[in-house]
Amino acid sequence: MHYSLILISLAAATQGLYFHVSPLTITDKGKDGGCVDFTVNNPDAVYEQGGHDSATCSLPCSGSPPSCWSHCDSGHGSSAYYARVTPGSYQSASKYSIDIWQPYVYELANHNNGTVEISTDNANAHYECAPQGQYTTCETKDGGAFDTAVHPYYGGSTPADPFC
Numbered sequence: 001m002h003y004s005l006i007l008i009s010l011a012a013a014t015q016g017l018y019f020h021v022s023p024l025t026i027t028d029k030g031k032d033g034g035c036v037d038f039t040v041n042n043p044d045a046v047y048e049q050g051g052h053d054s055a056t057c058s059l060p061c062s063g064s065p066p067s068c069w070s071h072c073d074s075g076h077g078s079s080a081y082y083a084r085v086t087p088g089s090y091q092s093a094s095k096y097s098i099d100i101w102q103p104y105v106y107e108l109a110n111h112n113n114g115t116v117e118i119s120t121d122n123a124n125a126h127y128e129c130a131p132q133g134q135y136t137t138c139e140t141k142d143g144g145a146f147d148t149a150v151h152p153y154y155g156g157s158t159p160a161d162p163f164c
Helices: 002-014
Strands: 018-028 035-040 056-058 070-072 082-085 096-103 110-119 127-132 135-140 146-149 151-154
Touching: 018 110, 035 082, 035 096, 056 070, 056 082, 070 127, 110 127
Parallel strands: none
Antiparallel strands: 018 035, 018 135, 018 146, 035 056, 070 082, 082 096, 096 110, 110 151, 127 135
């Protein structure tokens, strides 16, 4: 009976968690790839769920948008995040997805993950694109953001290879 109460408590603790991405900027350099820079956090997470501190992610610029995982920098050693452009999702700087992975702080084999759909079609994000010479730059404006539900997984403390 106590076991079922623990499971109910764990399920209730993860409900309502989400990744918040803002600000976000991408520069699409055509054949030379693109640079994606953003800040991510899990605003409602307590320390045991990975924490709510933010981290800055910079995805590489080489080649077409890479599907390798990059470590995001929290600046103080906690709230580790990993991110990548979702394999096969990149259509343009105005439409693609980002996978986000957040390990649990107190349980090394568990993590949160989610996929953020990035698109100029999302009016709440205030995501706008503009040509910059031969490149295109898109960014969130006026406090715009992208949010996605967090999905907890039990097993695996870091994403599968490859890492950038």
